[in-house]
Amino acid sequence: MLGSRYTMTGTYFVDRLQDRYGLKVLVAEGEHEANVHNALYEELTKGIFRPETRVKFKAALESLASRGAEVIILGCTEFGMLIKAEDSPVPLIDTTIAHAEAAVEKALQSD
Structure with missing residues (x-):
């Protein structure tokens, strides 16, 4: 999951996805x-949207x-403006x- 530091290192979303849906959640x-x-x-x-970013x-x-993610959640509004499916x-x-x-x-x- 790509998200803010709060969502990546916190447990709110990670625990919900694991507990409610049995998903193994990987974070950056x-x-x-x-x-x-x-x-x-x-x-x-x-x-600001830089090519190097x-x-x-x-x-x-x-x-x-490479760590086993089968799908990736773009967990912040701005991420979809930078990253596309083909990326x-x-x-x-x-x-x-x-x-x-x-x-x-x-x-x-x-x-």
Whole structure:
């Protein structure tokens, strides 16, 4: 999972995914965790999208896949503006898109 330092090192999302759905959750570690965290707060949230940051994110995606990740959650709104499906060796879940699709589905349900 790529997300903010809080979500990556905290237990809120990781525990929920493990406890509710039985998923083994991997998070970016070491230099990849630092790169994701720094990019999020120093660049992406300020509207800065650098090619070299994209390269670092792709390395984090590759690291997660090499550790056994079968799908990667882009856990912050800004990540989907930097990373695309073709950048990843495994499928991506962009939480911004997932939330938008769920909202539309909910809005179109007839009660």
